[in-house]
Amino acid sequence: MERELTRSQINRWRRYLANERAEAAVYRELARKRTGSEREILMRLAEAESRHEMYWRQRLGEFEGMPRQPDLGTRVLGFMARHFGSVFVLALMQTAETRTPYVDDDDAPDAIAADERLHAEVVRGLAASGRERMSGGFRAAVFGANDGLVSNLALVLGVLGTGMSSQAVLLTGISGLLAGALSMAAGEYVSVRSQGELIDASTPHPSAHRLLESVDVNANELALVYRARGMNAQEADERAAEAFATYEREGSAQEVMDHGESAEPTGGAVEAAVSSFGAFAVGAFIPVIPFLLGASPTVGAVIALVMVAVALMCTGSITGLLSGRAPLPRALRQLVIGLGAAGVTYALGTLFGAIVA
Incomplete structure (x- = not known):
């Protein structure tokens, strides 16, 4: 004779049921926008989630009740799958499958917990091709934006530390924006082009x-x-x-000496250069906005710090999401590194201003 279910178990199992149903829908929506092997794999994942859904329905029995809303994160995944269907959704699904609550729940069978972990590996493989396709331009854009934010904020705070006026800070910030963006674009172009030439030499x-x-x-x-x-x-x-x-x-030697596929550089040199230039310029523009609007040195510095902090956390979160990791630790890491560099530069600028005064 089975023991009577507790209210905690009923609520928890209902949440599991709703999430499994929603995750199956996410996989079906992603499959609808794909073809071939990817579509088949996603549909198989949807079927597996439906099996898990059926398990919890059977465990709940008469306590299943009316359908309830899944967790907020699962609802966000559903929205993104319907409207975007990009690698972001697969990356988020990878994170969700990896951090399954079944691992720490004695009521959840080990088989279902193992299924979820295995699903994470399947999704990791599906997301890999998307990550590779966007890695060149995306890498240049993320690094460009981050460098623009950190370097120009550090530059702005450094000259503020010397006691310069808002006008001088603005001109310095714009100069840093242009110089940094052009330097980043040139560096990315040479880097990617050289990578391609090295690969060609080995092909x-x-x-x-x-x-x-x-x-x-x-x-x-x-x-x-x-x-x-x-x-x-x-x-x-x-x-x-x-x-x-x-x-x-x-009687023909065609393809006789061919072996394997040569590696291809991810993204073109021009694409990487353009992405890096635009991203650096956008990132570097943020710290100078307050001074462009006529803010005083103190007020402008505070506003610039807040704006850059938000931007750094956004770039860190996006990187974390696409890598299939928790976004918050990556966001905080970006924030600490960026503001730390700016703080050191401000201190050096203040010291230099005091020396030459």
Whole structure:
């Protein structure tokens, strides 16, 4: 005979039921906007969440009651899936699946808790391609915005520490914005372009397959080519033997010496440069807004600090969300680092102002 359910259990299980139902809907909505293998995987995840939903319905029995609202976070996920369907939703789902409450609940079966953890790994894999597609431009944008916020705030506070007027601070801030944005754009362009050139230098030559038609090469020598490209000795010997067999059978060396896919740099150099320039400019513009509006040095510094603090926490949160981690610790980390750098610069500016006074 089963023990009678407590009010706490009923409420908790009803919440689980509502969340499982909502998470299944999120996966179905994401699947609706995708095709092929991704769509099939998301639908399978939705079916798994529906099984969990059925489990809690059976456990509740007559106590199931009227459908209730899921948690706020799950409702936000549903809204984002319906209106955006981006990698942000998958990243948030990864976090939600990883931090499942079933792990610490004795009423929840170990199998369901394990399912949720496994779902997190599936979602991690689905989100990986989206993260890779946006990593180049997004990385440049996030770093650019963060650098603009921190460096120009530090510059503004540094010159404020020397006792300069609001007008001088404004001109200094605008100069820092332009110089920093151009420097960031140039650096990102050179960095990404150089990365692409290095990858090209390591990519097999497109006409290498023609060597079999004109050079006195044997299977052992061809195996050395494959070993140099990363295969172990056995794999290289097997691939070389297969290559020669194909060449003798078909009379063509096309694709015989091809092996694997060369890595591609994430995003173009121009895209990274433009993203970095725009993001740095936006970030660097925030600390000078109060002075552009005519604020006094003290008032302008306080307003700039507050605005930059909010912006730093936003960039930190976005980075945390996309990495599948809790956003708050990343936001606080950005805040501490950014304001710490600005504080040190202000102190140095004050010291320098006192020395030259």
